[in-house]
């Protein structure tokens with residue numbers, strides 16, 4: 148029932164129940180990568196707690212999941228400070244909202260803006276740092292400022308170049324994901340060996356990358372799509388589309404489906420294409436990402452505390468989780 152219909156006592160009891168339940172689910176999700184509920188169930192309970200905390204602010208406690216930013220850091224990993232924060236993305240859930248975002252951008256900037264449109268790979272964010280072309284560090288996003296050092300695990304991922312084609316010192320970021328076929332094989336093996344099957348490829352990728360034993364990671368057939376070049380001006384790269392080509396030329400795996408779009412018509416076509424093609428892709432996507440293509444303009448627009456102003460994610464409606472898992476694992 149709506150938060151406003153709760154008395155303070157009822158709200159107190161409900162908030163405590165929701166907080167305990169959500170923190171238990173967070174623990175499963177972030178430290179054991181084996182959640183017992185789907186993301187939608189988690190999100191619904193989270194929104195109920197948020198509504199009650201808004202109605203009764205004095206019920207908010209520091210340990211409430213609404214007060215925590217980003218991933219829970221697994222203390223077994225060494226910590227890594229990200230020199231440039233790894234931000235998450237604002238997201239919209241309809242083409243209309245996306246068009247409104249675009250309209251605000253165009254009026255903000257005062258002239259037509261080109262976007263680089265990319266598939267939103269459903270994995271976990273990864274940072275890779277190279278010195279003179281040699282991979283020296285791999286890390287997770289963590290809370291955006293402090294992540295986990297997963298270098299040993301990253302060295303076992305075939306698509307991560309250990310040595311770049313040029314002896315450059317740079318940082319790139321991208322998505323670590325588990326291809327659908329690898330996910331099906333893994334869950335089938337989990338079933339036969341009495342392990343816990345993973346709910347979806349994203350959880351499987353997170354659980355596989357954030358393994359303390361790199362040999363386990365090596366067996367999980369993880370893959371990557373790299374999409375961000377840090378400090379591109381150092382390499383005279385001026386657009387996001389160019390940055391992807393530059394990183395591909397160095398040996399990184401980049402997603403072949405990114406393209407420059409000059410208007411919402413082109414973006415609508417892209418969204419329709421990948422809404423249709425989604426199930427046929429060999430990897431999971433949960434939407435598309437629009438980025439201002441001109442990197443100088445991105446820098447000018449800057450970021451809010453949590454998300455860049457120059458990009459937005461359009462999220463597809465959640466597909467029937469059971470159907471997806473059923474298609475992949477048991478047919």
Ligand SMILES: NC(=O)c1cnc(OC2CCCC2)nc1N
Pocket residue numbers: 233234235236265266267268269270322374375436455
């Ligand atoms: N999951 C993806 O495929 C994806 C995620 N993030 C980004 O961009 C970063 C750049 C700064 C904040 C988000 N691009 C993507 N394609």
